[in-house]
Amino acid sequence: EPEVTQTPSHQVTQMGQEVILRCVPISNHLYFYWYRQILGQKVEFLVSFYNNEISEKSEIFDDQFSVERPDGSNFTLKIRSTKLEDSAMYFCASSVGTGIGETQYFGPGTRLLVL
Amino acid sequence: AQKITQTQPGMFVQEKEAVTLDCTYDTSDQSYGLFWYKQPSSGEMIFLIYQGSYDEQNATEGRYSLNFQKARKSANLVISASQLGDSAMYFCAMRTSGTYKYIFGTGTRLKVLA
Numbered sequence: 001e002p003e004v005t006q007t008p009s010h011q012v013t014q015m016g017q018e019v020i021l022r023c024v025p026i027s028n029h030l031y032f033y034w035y036r037q038i039l040g041q042k043v044e045f046l047v048s049f050y051n052n053e054i055s056e057k058s059e060i061f062d063d064q065f066s067v068e069r070p071d072g073s074n075f076t077l078k079i080r081s082t083k084l085e086d087s088a089m090y091f092c093a094s095s096v097g098t099g100i101g102e103t104q105y106f107g108p109g110t111r112l113l114v115l
Numbered sequence: 116a117q118k119i120t121q122t123q124p125g126m127f128v129q130e131k132e133a134v135t136l137d138c139t140y141d142t143s144d145q146s147y148g149l150f151w152y153k154q155p156s157s158g159e160m161i162f163l164i165y166q167g168s169y170d171e172q173n174a175t176e177g178r179y180s181l182n183f184q185k186a187r188k189s190a191n192l193v194i195s196a197s198q199l200g201d202s203a204m205y206f207c208a209m210r211t212s213g214t215y216k217y218i219f220g221t222g223t224r225l226k227v228l229a
Contacts, residue, residue: 031215033215033216035217041221042206042219042220042221042222043160043206043208043217043219044219045216045217045218048215048216055215056214056215056216058216089158091160093160098215100146100147100148100167100168100210100211100212101148101165101167103150103162103165104162104217105162106152106159106160106161106162107159108157108158108159109158109159109160111158
């Protein structure tokens with residue numbers, strides 16, 4: 001069964017460093033998303049991406065964040081200058097379409113720790 | 116404002132028994148979807164079941180069913196014949212028209228006892 005994959009599974013970085021989180025969405029999916037989950041808290045939407053453009057972003061997704069689809073398979077989230085509060089689990093998700101009932105399938109997550 | 120509320124931070128259930136996890140939602144939209152996800156200790160988010168606001172029947176997927184009460188704005192997850200592998204965090208989520216994002220509740224941690 002096709003699934004969303006994410007690399008790395010864990011990343012430790014120093015405050016102020018740049019990190020790139022990578023995702024390979026399900027191959028026939030057209031819509032891509034990033035969410036994050038700070039330890040013990042709810043899952044929060046960051047951004048959605050379609051046709052090489054951001055279609056929606058949350059207040060969390062400020063100028064230090066960016067997303068890119070560098071090729072036909074990868075979808076990346078870049079955090080330019082990490083802060084301690086960026087420590088969280090980051091989930092990539094994808095969906096075939098964007099109807100109300102379209103299920104977003106989540107990857108296994110990347111656990112980011114900023115020291 | 117759109118909101119999902121899960122009032123049970125933790126639940127225990129005996130193996131082979133049924134359990135209901137509560138979820139209430141708030142939206143003024145007429146068109147919306149409700150989703151349940153399971154998050155085991157390993158961290159991944161596994162899709163379980165979906166209910167659309169216009170669906171007249173309650174959704175079912177194997178041992179999972181969704182008790183949808185539109186007037187009460189509730190979408191409770193029912194797990195029948197609980198198994199030890201059901202021990203996990205369970206999140207209720209909603210998506211409304213005009214937005215791509217899911218809004219998640221705070222989750223319920225379910226522990227199945229042998």
